[in-house]
Amino acid sequence: MATDVYAGTLAAGEPAAKVTRPSRTRSRRPRPTSGAALYRPWWTPWLWVAPAIIVIGVFGVFPFLNTIVLSFTDARPLGGGGDWVGLDNYSRMVADPAFWLAVRNSVLYAVVAVPLLVVLPLMLAQLVYKKVPAIGFFRTAFYAPVVASMVAVALVWQNLVSENGPVNTALMQVGIIHSPIPFLSDTTLLLLTAVALTVWKGLGWYMIFYLSALASVPKDLYEAASLDGAGTFRQFVHVTVPGVRLTMLLVGIMSGIGSLRVFTEIYILGGATGGVGGQARTLPFYIRDVALDPISGNVGYGAAISVALFVLTIGLAVASHKLGSKEED
Amino acid sequence: MTWWRTHGRTRALVTRYVLLLVVLAISVGPLLWQFFSSLKGPQDALYGSSATFFPANPTFAAYQTVFEQVPMGMYIRNSLIMCLLTVFSQVVFPTLAGYMLSRQGWRGRGVFYWVLIISMMFPFESIMVSLYTQITDLGLDDSFIGVWLPGAIAAVNVLITRAAFSAVPNEVEDAAMLDGAGEVRRFWKIYLPAARGAMVVVVINSFIAAWDDFLWPFIVLRSEELYTLSLGLSRLASSSLSYDPRVTMAGSIIAIVPILVLFVALQRYFFKGVESGAVK
Numbered sequence: 001m002a003t004d005v006y007a008g009t010l011a012a013g014e015p016a017a018k019v020t021r022p023s024r025t026r027s028r029r030p031r032p033t034s035g036a037a038l039y040r041p042w043w044t045p046w047l048w049v050a051p052a053i054i055v056i057g058v059f060g061v062f063p064f065l066n067t068i069v070l071s072f073t074d075a076r077p078l079g080g081g082g083d084w085v086g087l088d089n090y091s092r093m094v095a096d097p098a099f100w101l102a103v104r105n106s107v108l109y110a111v112v113a114v115p116l117l118v119v120l121p122l123m124l125a126q127l128v129y130k131k132v133p134a135i136g137f138f139r140t141a142f143y144a145p146v147v148a149s150m151v152a153v154a155l156v157w158q159n160l161v162s163e164n165g166p167v168n169t170a171l172m173q174v175g176i177i178h179s180p181i182p183f184l185s186d187t188t189l190l191l192l193t194a195v196a197l198t199v200w201k202g203l204g205w206y207m208i209f210y211l212s213a214l215a216s217v218p219k220d221l222y223e224a225a226s227l228d229g230a231g232t233f234r235q236f237v238h239v240t241v242p243g244v245r246l247t248m249l250l251v252g253i254m255s256g257i258g259s260l261r262v263f264t265e266i267y268i269l270g271g272a273t274g275g276v277g278g279q280a281r282t283l284p285f286y287i288r289d290v291a292l293d294p295i296s297g298n299v300g301y302g303a304a305i306s307v308a309l310f311v312l313t314i315g316l317a318v319a320s321h322k323l324g325s326k327e328e329d
Numbered sequence: 330m331t332w333w334r335t336h337g338r339t340r341a342l343v344t345r346y347v348l349l350l351v352v353l354a355i356s357v358g359p360l361l362w363q364f365f366s367s368l369k370g371p372q373d374a375l376y377g378s379s380a381t382f383f384p385a386n387p388t389f390a391a392y393q394t395v396f397e398q399v400p401m402g403m404y405i406r407n408s409l410i411m412c413l414l415t416v417f418s419q420v421v422f423p424t425l426a427g428y429m430l431s432r433q434g435w436r437g438r439g440v441f442y443w444v445l446i447i448s449m450m451f452p453f454e455s456i457m458v459s460l461y462t463q464i465t466d467l468g469l470d471d472s473f474i475g476v477w478l479p480g481a482i483a484a485v486n487v488l489i490t491r492a493a494f495s496a497v498p499n500e501v502e503d504a505a506m507l508d509g510a511g512e513v514r515r516f517w518k519i520y521l522p523a524a525r526g527a528m529v530v531v532v533i534n535s536f537i538a539a540w541d542d543f544l545w546p547f548i549v550l551r552s553e554e555l556y557t558l559s560l561g562l563s564r565l566a567s568s569s570l571s572y573d574p575r576v577t578m579a580g581s582i583i584a585i586v587p588i589l590v591l592f593v594a595l596q597r598y599f600f601k602g603v604e605s606g607a608v609k
Contacts, residue, residue, distance in 0.1 A: 044512065045435040052426035052482050053441060059479035060448030063459035070459060077461065127348055138349050140596050142356050147592045149541040151559040152581035155566055156363040159574060164376040166362065203356065261454050264543045272567060284454035284544070291458045292548050302458045310455040 064310070070303035077297040089304035099305060101279065102286040103312070109195055109282060110259035110316065116199045117206055117255035118248050124203055125210030126240060143204040150201065154268035157197050158184065184269055187279040194265040194280075202258070206251050210244060217243035249324035256316045260309065263288070283309045360585065367391050367578035375574060391575035392583070395565070398576065401583065403554065404561035410473060411546070411557055412539040418481040419535035420528060426482075427490030427524075428516055445484040453545070461548055475549045476557075480538075486531045493527035494520050529598040533591075540588050558584050 071089055075082045093099050128139050145153060161167050161183035168180040183193045221239045230238065241248070263284040266274055274281035274289070281289065283305065291302020362382065366375055368391075369384040395401055430441060453460075460479050461470070469475030497520055505515045543559045550556060556564070562584055566577050592599070 040432075040435065040512065042436060045429045045432065046437065048429040049426040049441055051422040052484075052487055053444060055422070055478070055482040056448045056484055056487075057444060059460060059463070059481075060451070060484065061444060063456035063463065064451045066459040066463070067456055070462070075462065077465065124352065127345065127352065130345070132342065132345060136600075138353060139600065140593060141353055143592070143596075144360065144589060145356055147537050147588050148360065148585040149543075149559055149588065151541075151543055151562050152584040153360070155562065155577055155581040156359050158566075159363065159366070159578065160359055162376070166376070166380070169377055169380070200356070200359075257452060261452050263454065267543075268563060268566070284457075287454065287458060288544070288548065292461055299458055299462060306455045306458050310451065313452055313455065314450075 067303045067306050070299055071307050073300045075299040075303075077292060077299055085300065089301045092301060093304050093308065098278065098281070098286060099308075102281050102283045103308070105191060105280060106260050106262070106283045106312070108191060109262055110256050112192065112195045113198055113259045114252055114256050117202050118252050120199065121203050121206035121251065122210045122240070122244065122248065123236075124207045125214055126236065128207070129211060129214050142207060145201045146204040150264045151268055153201060154197060154265055157193070158269055161193055185276060187275050190266070190270050190275050190280045194262065194269055197265050197269070198259070198262060202255065206255065209247055209251055213244040213247035214240070245324070249320060252324075253317050253320045256320060257313055260313055260316065283312070363578050364582050367575055367582050369575060371573075391573065391579035394573070395576045395579045395583070399561055399565050399580075401561070401580065404556055404558045405583070407473075407555060408540055408558040411476060411542075412536050414473065414477045415480065415535050415539035416532055418477070419483060419486050420531055422482045423486035423531065424490045424521070424524070424528065426487045428494050428520055430487060430491045431494035445487055448484045457545065457548065464549060470549055471551045471555065472549075473555065476546045480545070483535070486535070489527050489531060490524055493524035497523050526598065529595060533595055533599050536591065537588060
């Protein structure tokens with residue numbers, strides 16, 4: 001889940017979170033700091049931003065309001081329906097075991113993937129930070145899984161962990177196991193395999209964030225720590241981690257949101273049903289199954305689940321922010 | 330052993346390279362395994378204890394088969410069309426908007442800024458139901474435009490280019506104005522060259538995103554002649570067409586190689602753009 005064409009959404013794949021606010025947006029009469037603004041008619045700027053504001057407004061902001069409205073209706077795909085049904089979709093959702101299973105799977109996904117994606121890329125960044133010979137080659141190679149398409153690498157993994165694939169073969173040759181591990185047919189193992197795939201593909205992406213964060217950790221802190229007799233591990237815990245804490249928070253939020261968005265990994269590894277009997281479906285997977293089938297789809301109900309997904313996403317972002325600011329004290 | 334103990338720096342360097350090689354095996358190993366397996370002939374074992382990493386009888390037969398069994402060329406063409414459309418719109422329009430957002434002193438700038446920020450709060454998967462009804466209402470389902478339009482302009486790219494334009498000092502703009510350069514000329518001659526690094530990042534990111542995208546085209550496209558490579562691959566893998574796994578392997582390698590080549594060719598600019606703060 002490195003990048004995604006919907007770069008406008010707050011995805012795992014986006015450097016979205018750190019932006020500086022333009023100054024003076026609130027002042028009633030913007031005072032230009034440059035002479036150019038004085039000679040610009042009021043409508044010129046709008047001409048420049050028009051395409052962006054139209055597309056982002058219509059396909060970035062409006063859909064959210066529309067989703068909320070749809071969740072109170074019985075709309076169908078390809079038109080039809082659309083009558084107000086009050087809270088029916090929500091009461092159905094609360095009583096729907098398949099919905100709760102999807103929530104559980106998505107939350108489990110995040111709980112396993114986030115710690116790994118916060119810590120491993122930091123260690124990786126630490127490893128490639130120092131400019132030793134051929135480091136450019138290693139950095140580029142570590143980034144390769146990020147740029148490879150998800151469907152293609154999911155197919156690679158499917159082969160790797162299949163019943164007689166190299167992973168099972170190697171484990172059996174070493175003698176750790178006697179029969180193949182059912183990585184793809186057992187629901188829990190399927191989810192964990194998908195998490196491993198997400199982590200493997202995300203390592204390089206988050207490494208980049210840590211690389212630019214490491215540049216701001218003062219070098220003399222490492223020297224001081226090493227003079228005090230701190231080894232590599234203690235330097236990592238006591239110098240590196242505090243130095244990049246804000247980036248860890250950012251990576252935590254991004255990878256958490258990314259985990260809640262998982263669809264392709266499960267679809268390729270677990271098949272079109274989403275694991276045996278749909279047991280491994282994540283929330284996006286369930287939304288698609290519910291809402292977007294042209295014949296049996298239920299847009300209203302799918303919209304209600306979408307609202308739940310949004311609430312979960314915001315909840316996760318707020319929770320990590322709380323957690324992060326608590327550590328500040 | 331005494332040498333090992335006394336040469337701390339060498340030891341650290343050796344450890345570092347060993348670790349680098351281990352990570353290299355983890356990150357690139359699976360891709361190489363898939364590649365070499367796709368080159369195996371029918372007589373080379375793919376799985377099991379008798380399978381070797383390198384093919385004993387390398388052959389491109391699986392590649393030939395995959396082109397025969399599914400319209401691979403068509404999938405590739407469709408993916409390229411999607412990528413070009415997306416890269417074009419993601420470079421042109423966010424750059425124009427990012428430039429204006431970096432200019433101060435116009436009314437509505439704050440509003441525009443907040444529209445961008447708010448739009449980034451919604452994960453695509455939580456609005457895709459609405460997007461699908463919108464696209465259907467516009468009569469754009471099962472079309473390239475329907476796949477392209479919702480993701481044609483990303484707020485994040487506006488912010489990335491804005492950051493690059495903001496780095497140009499105001500004095501440069503004022504001086505150009507005194508020389509009689511109009512807005513468009515200033516944008517073209519002064520600002521655009523200054524934002525080149527950020528634009529390379531935008532190009533790479535949006536190309537990869539469009540090439541990689543699966544869920545949204547999967548929802549919008551139904552006709553096979555519009556399938557992108559990702560959709561075609563997933564169809565190939567799930568159908569009984571590829572009884573021989575080598576064929577699916579060849580297909581996935583075909584999907585991975587062009588994007589890797591593009592990235593390796595541009596990685597110098599990419600990492601430079603990253604270091605200059607375009608991605609933070």
